[in-house]
Structure formats: structure tokens, C-alpha cells
Amino acid sequence: MTPPSPPADLPFTGERFVPGARGEIWVEHWHRYLFASRFAAGRRVVDAACGEGYGAALLAGVAAHVTGADISAEAIAHARAAYASRANLAFVEAACDRLPLADASADLFVTFETVEHIAGQEAFVDEIARVLSPEGVLLMSCPNRLEYSDRRGFENAF
Secondary structure (H helix, E strand, O other): OOOOOOOOOOOOOOOOOOOOOOOHHHHHHHHHHHHHHHHHOOOEEEEEOOOOOHHHHHHHOOOOEEEEEEOOHHHHHHHHHHOOOOOOEEEEEOOOOOOOOOOOOEEEEEEEOOHHHOOOHHHHHHHHHHHEEEEEEEEEEOOOHHHHHHOOOOOOOO
């Protein structure tokens, strides 16, 4: 699969992935959502820190409903415009530790490469627990410092 061209209104910054970014970052980001799609079928899904919305849109292909949330007004505006045709997909501008969602309103909570960006990590985990239904599933990832930074000699603030 060849990645599409990056969206003109939401440039690739190196931290927030956008479709069309080339190289390893494309594979890393897409494979997470392809894995998550196995758990999303027929479920109510939250994608916290959804960024540009590509992953939420992919999950909406199988989920009952997906809500993508991101703190970036720019990213949410782009996502709403880019994926407006999806009836079972909504985007909200919100911090991950203060989601405008009802208690136990999600069957699957997805958040990839997020927790390392949040100072109040306990509040974020509490919010996940509040939003997830009692039988809900959490899929979360964070960078492996040894792989992403130490072995590559790369300095990442997160």
C-alpha cells in the first residue's frame, strides 16, 4: 500500500503523523490501527489523541461508532473536514484527561503514543477508566526509549 500525499492544510511536523508521511513512521502508525481494527468491530470506540483522524476513520470502517479526540483545534478541524462523509465518526476537541463523553460510553479505548506527552498521567488513566465500559478494552502504546532514542542516538523530549 502506498501512502497518499500529505494534506496541504496539516503539515507533517515530525511529531504528529499525517497520511502521506513517508518511511518507517508510516508503517509504525498504520499497523497500530490495523491491529486495533480487530477489536473495533461493532463496538463504540474512542481514539484519544487522534491527531489528523486517519486512524479513527480506519476504525470507523468496522466499528458501530468512533469518537476521535485531540487537544489540537487545527487537527480536529482537519479531521472533521477530511472525514465528514463517515456517519459513524465524530471528532471532539478535548484534552485526553477531560473528555466530553459519558461514563462507560466506550467498549474500546485506543490511544497510541500519547501517555508520554501528558504531565498528569494519573488523571489520564482515571479518565480512561471512567469512559470505558466495565467489559471495555484498552489498547495503548508508548515509545520504547531504548529503540526510539538510545539505540539511534536520537533525542526525543517525550
